Amino acid sequence: MSGENHITEVSGTGVPIPGDDIDTDQILPARFMKEVTFDNMADYLFYDARRDDDGEFNDHPLNEFEGANIAVVNKNFGCGSSREHAPQAMMRWGVDGVVGETFAEIFADNCKSLGIPAATADKETVTALQEWIREHPDGDVEIDVEDETVTYGETTVDVDIDSSMQEALVDGIWDTTALMYSNMSKVEATVDGLPYVESDE
Amino acid sequence: MSDGTLYDKVWENHKVTELPNGQDQLFIGLHLVHEVTSPQAFGMLRERDLNVAYPERTFATTDHIVPTQEEKRKRPLEDEKSEEMLDALETNTGENGITFFDFESGKQGITHVVAPELGLSQPGMTVACGDSHTATHGAFGSIGVGIGTSQIRDVLATGCIAADKQKVRRIEIEGSLGEGVYAKDIILKIIQELGVDGGVGHVYEYGGPAIEELDMEGRLAICNMSIEGGARAGYINPDETTYEYLRGREYVPEGEAFDELVEYWESIKSDADAEYDDVVTINVDDIDPLVTWGINPGQVIEVSEPIPAPSDLPTQTEQEAAEQALDHMELSPGESMLGYDVDVAFLGTCTNGRVSDFEVAADIIEGQQVPDDVQALAVPGSETVRKECEARGIDQTFIEAGWEWRRAGCSMCLAMNDDKLGADEVCASSSNRNFIGRQGDKDGRTVLMSPAMVAAAAVEGEVTDARRFLDDGPSDVLAADDVEEVAD
Numbered sequence: 064m065s066g067e068n069h070i071t072e073v074s075g076t077g078v079p080i081p082g083d084d085i086d087t088d089q090i091l092p093a094r095f096m097k098e099v100t101f102d103n104m105a106d107y108l109f110y111d112a113r114r115d116d117d118g119e120f121n122d123h124p125l126n127e128f129e130g131a132n133i134a135v136v137n138k139n140f141g142c143g144s145s146r147e148h149a150p151q152a153m154m155r156w157g158v159d160g161v162v163g164e165t166f167a168e169i170f171a172d173n174c175k176s177l178g179i180p181a182a183t184a185d186k187e188t189v190t191a192l193q194e195w196i197r198e199h200p201d202g203d204v205e206i207d208v209e210d211e212t213v214t215y216g217e218t219t220v221d222v223d224i225d226s227s228m229q230e231a232l233v234d235g236i237w238d239t240t241a242l243m244y245s246n247m248s249k250v251e252a253t254v255d256g257l258p259y260v261e262s263d264e
Numbered sequence: 265m266s267d268g269t270l271y272d273k274v275w276e277n278h279k280v281t282e283l284p285n286g287q288d289q290l291f292i293g294l295h296l297v298h299e300v301t302s303p304q305a306f307g308m309l310r311e312r313d314l315n316v317a318y319p320e321r322t323f324a325t326t327d328h329i330v331p332t333q334e335e336k337r338k339r340p341l342e343d344e345k346s347e348e349m350l351d352a353l354e355t356n357t358g359e360n361g362i363t364f365f366d367f368e369s370g371k372q373g374i375t376h377v378v379a380p381e382l383g384l385s386q387p388g389m390t391v392a393c394g395d396s397h398t399a400t401h402g403a404f405g406s407i408g409v410g411i412g413t414s415q416i417r418d419v420l421a422t423g424c425i426a427a428d429k430q431k432v433r434r435i436e437i438e439g440s441l442g443e444g445v446y447a448k449d450i451i452l453k454i455i456q457e458l459g460v461d462g463g464v465g466h467v468y469e470y471g472g473p474a475i476e477e478l479d480m481e482g483r484l485a486i487c488n489m490s491i492e493g494g495a496r497a498g499y500i501n502p503d504e505t506t507y508e509y510l511r512g513r514e515y516v517p518e519g520e521a522f523d524e525l526v527e528y529w530e531s532i533k534s535d536a537d538a539e540y541d542d543v544v545t546i547n548v549d550d551i552d553p554l555v556t557w558g559i560n561p562g563q564v565i566e567v568s569e570p571i572p573a574p575s576d577l578p579t580q581t582e583q584e585a586a587e588q589a590l591d592h593m594e595l596s597p598g599e600s601m602l603g604y605d606v607d608v609a610f611l612g613t614c615t616n617g618r619v620s621d622f623e624v625a626a627d628i629i630e631g632q633q634v635p636d637d638v639q640a641l642a643v644p645g646s647e648t649v650r651k652e653c654e655a656r657g658i659d660q661t662f663i664e665a666g667w668e669w670r671r672a673g674c675s676m677c678l679a680m681n682d683d684k685l686g687a688d689e690v691c692a693s694s695s696n697r698n699f700i701g702r703q704g705d706k707d708g709r710t711v712l713m714s715p716a717m718v719a720a721a722a723v724e725g726e727v728t729d730a731r732r733f734l735d736d737g738p739s740d741v742l743a744a745d746d747v748e749e750v751a752d
Contacts, residue, residue, distance in 0.1 A: 083581045084460055084560050088699040092706075093678040097329060097345040099303035099352045101413075111706040138581065139461035142494065142560075143699060144678075145396040146301065147412035168464055168496045169396060169410050176414030227428055230285035239426040240312070240418050243289050246281055247317070250423055253280045253291045258528040259386055260293065260321070 069235040070178050073160035074205035075132025077215070078124050079193035080109075085136065086143035087170070091152050093144075104148055105155035125156070128196070133204040135193050136163035137186070141170025150174050160206040162213055162222060164189050175228045178237050180208050182222040192220075208232050266432035268538035270388075270501055271467050274407050275429055277532070278390045287426045293389040294401075295419050296375045297324040297362065299353040300680070301394030305416035306356040316360040318423040323384060324357045325365040326350055327374040328680045332643050332670035336682065337367060346681070360420075373646020373672040376400040376614035380484060381648050383513025387502035387529035392419055397614050397696065399490035402499030403483035404506055405532065407467070409497050430496070431541035433466045437474040439549035444731035446624070447482030448616060448694070448714035450474065451489040452554040452564050457546055460562040463495025466542070469534065470500050474548050480509040481620045488615045489696050492561040501533045555601045555727060556698045556712040558589030563698075564712070565601065567729050573597035592700060593709050601727045604711065607689040609640040609722030610703075612670075613677045616694035616715045617645025622653050625719035626661040628733040632723040634666035640722040641683065642667045643675040667722070679704040692721035 095107035113123040120126045134153065140163045141149060150173045153161075160180045174181045184192075195215055196204065204215045206222070208229060213222050224232075231237040243250075254260050266272055280289040295318070302324075309316070316322060329346040331337050341347040357364040365371040365378055372378070376397050379385045387405035391398060394416045401408035411418075415425050435458075437450060455462075468490050475483070483500050490498030507526055510516045517525065552566040563586070565571065574586035574597065590596065595604075611617075611625055622642065634640045642662045644650035650672055653659050659669045676683040677695040684704030685691050691703055691710050698710035711727060720730035 083585055086560070086697075086699045088678075088697070088702045092701055093328075093680050096300050097343075097349060097680065099348060100307065101304055111701050139464065139494065142460060143396065143491075143697060145394055145398075145410035145412055147304075147394075147414060150412075165461060165464060167461070167494065169412060169491075172415065173412035176412055225428075227285045227287045227426075231287075234284065236283075236285060239283070239415075240308075240314075240421050242283060243280075243418060243422040243424045243426065244314070246289060246424075247422065249280045250289075250291060250317075253278065254318075254423070257277065257291070257293060259389060259525060 068178060070180065070232040071209045072205055072207045073132065073180055074203055075159060076128065076130065076201060077133045077135055077192070077196035077204040078128035078131035079135045079196050080124055081137060081193060083138040084142055085140050087141055087146050087149040088143055090141065090149040091146060096146060096148050101148065101151040101155065104152035108152040108156045128200060130157060132157055132159045133206065134158045134161045135189060135196060136161060137189060138164040140166050142167040145169045147173045147176070150177055150179060154179060162189065162192060162206065171225065171228070175231060175237055178232060180206050180224060180232055181228065182206050182211070182213060182224050184213070184220060184222045188220050266539055266541050268535035269432050269469060269540065270405055270499060270532055270534045271407060271432050271469065273532045274388055274390065277388070280424060283426055287428055289424050290390060290427045291424050292392045292419050293321060294379065294384055294391045295322040296379055296391065296393035296398070297322060297357070298328060298375050298395065299326045299349040300328045301413050302416055303349065303352040303356065304413045305420055308417045309420055314421045316362065316420050319361040321423065322362045323365070323379065324353060324362055325372055325375055325378050326353060328674045328678065330673040331681050332673045332675050332683060334671055337671060370647055373648065374614045374617060374674055376488065377617055377645030377649060380404070381513070381646060383510055383516035386510065386516070386525070387506060388532040392425060396491045397488050399496065399498045400484055400488040400614060402487040402490065402497055403480060405499055405502035405529065407497050407499065410491060430467045431465055432469055433463070433542040433544060434469045434471060434540040436472040436543060436545040437470065437548055438472050438545060439474055439547040440477065441474060441548055444716060444734050445551055445553055446714045446716065447478055447485040449551055449554045450548055451486045452561065452712070453546060453548060453551055455489065455493045455561050456554070456564045458493055458544065460492065460560050461494040463490065463493040466495050468493065468495040468498035469540070470498060475500055476503065479620065480505060481618045484618065485615050489561070492696055502529050553714060553717050553730060555717065556710070557593060557595060557601055558586065559592055559698055559700050561696065561698060561712060563589050567717070567727065568600050568602055570598045570600055571595055601711065602729065604727040605690060606692045606721045606726055607638060608685060608691040609638060609718050610643070610676045610691050610693045610695065611641065611715055611718050612643030612645060612675055613695040614645060615696045617643065617649065619649050619652050621694065621715040622658050625715045626658045628716055628719040628730060629665040629667070629723055630661050632665055634722050635725045638722055638725045640667040641670060641676060643670045644672050646672045665723070676703050678702060692718050692727060694718045
């Protein structure tokens, strides 16, 4: 992982994952978090939702749109727990960008940490894109992070990308550890001004 | 834009600088660590050859994967993956000089139960943890935020997170709770009114008479479920109740140092003329105990109210969500939740696993017996809670009533240990999430409710109005049989 990567656009085929309030327990069931690395997370993505009662793959979109790069979701996607395992699983499965009506905050933050653009648009726009992907499973969907647009087929639509996410991705500074580490003297000054730290030590 | 609120003041005190992407670099005064979301972050630190910047402000415990049956807590743990996680946490905390409340410390428990009871969570702090229920600590008048693993790496390496300041919504809770109605019912009511995504982009400031009346444990339950309403953080301004709770706790200074802290705590309270981005008022005078009927915490009704018909809901997506919920829960519109068969009663978690929660439940189950076909689990939120309950004999009330009295952990809230809900089972749960598959099997069903309601459900083997068990509860509470007739 490197903070040097400028991410100005991501593209590839799409996968519609319809439904409001899709929570992180659905995206990555808790029982699969008993691992000390993220390496295997792709295997567990939407584990229960993708399988029927016999454990066979069902008609879940992830099974039908294998190899897709752009996930298109609806309202409040990624609500629930803070587990980065959820976007890690999506990334490792192949998702490079997401378009949705809205995202839960921690989920969006985690996407930013991983360099996954999360673009929002109104319901009509998102639904039309999901429909188009169903009709054009091999069609290319491109998220332009700089211009805040999504292009598919002959259509280009405006989307919103949170300004701090946009700047971080475009300028290649989404790895915040290195960035903040360079300010450690300022951190010390802030800590000096906090009464509860002094009284502790 | 808000101005003069606790959130504004605490943010300003902890702001290090503005980052090039427009976010603020925010110092984190208390970093809580557990075994599930941290090992990858420590791994990233090692890859970069970085040290933990503020080990003395970092505290670890183990909660998500730990067995709650005493005989299963011997090391190495039977489950190899759990042992590996626990072992990684021991190594990571040991190598970095971080205090770890392990089994042997006698203080192990759920992060959001342990930090408050030890006095680690204090007013005017910023608190972060790789867990979405970190908002809990806002009960003291701190800003608590849940973070992902890459952000844990940030906090470990720099003591900071990169964050966008949010809007502040004041939620004014007017009125006074009736007998048998609790803090849990207030937060479920708030989520019912504002929705599961109503708080996205906002921090919730809870206030008003009904909040001020609550003790600290009630306030912790409210702030805990901020995230279920979409708000990453929620807080309550500190007051005498807060200070009295903190006085004498292990990590709280005494004497003059305490008085100086109170001065700071007073200074960060929201001003009387503070400006909010938004104010919402909810009156709780007449609310009855609430229970969820669906698969998210916003699908919630008063216990004797009819379940809404999907066709009555305003949008197509809400209608579809309700259809899916009814199908999963095997319920029909128009029925109430009264009489809904329960197989498991689960009392505990970071929402409702504190001493007062077990106390309230004990009052209801005393002299009663859990039916043979119901499994009732009492899982203290921490070993400290367990020991205090045992010292007061509360554990005996549970055991005599047929409950399993367990050791501390997250347990069946998210089923990462052996405590799992089965495929055809229904759980009456004092936890915070009723998502599909959350408590174990993907076909298991969860009904969220207050500890009193869980206790009553355990005894009856079905969802019931817990006020029937209270000496001074309202006299007009209906039994399940009566209500079925009303619903027809």
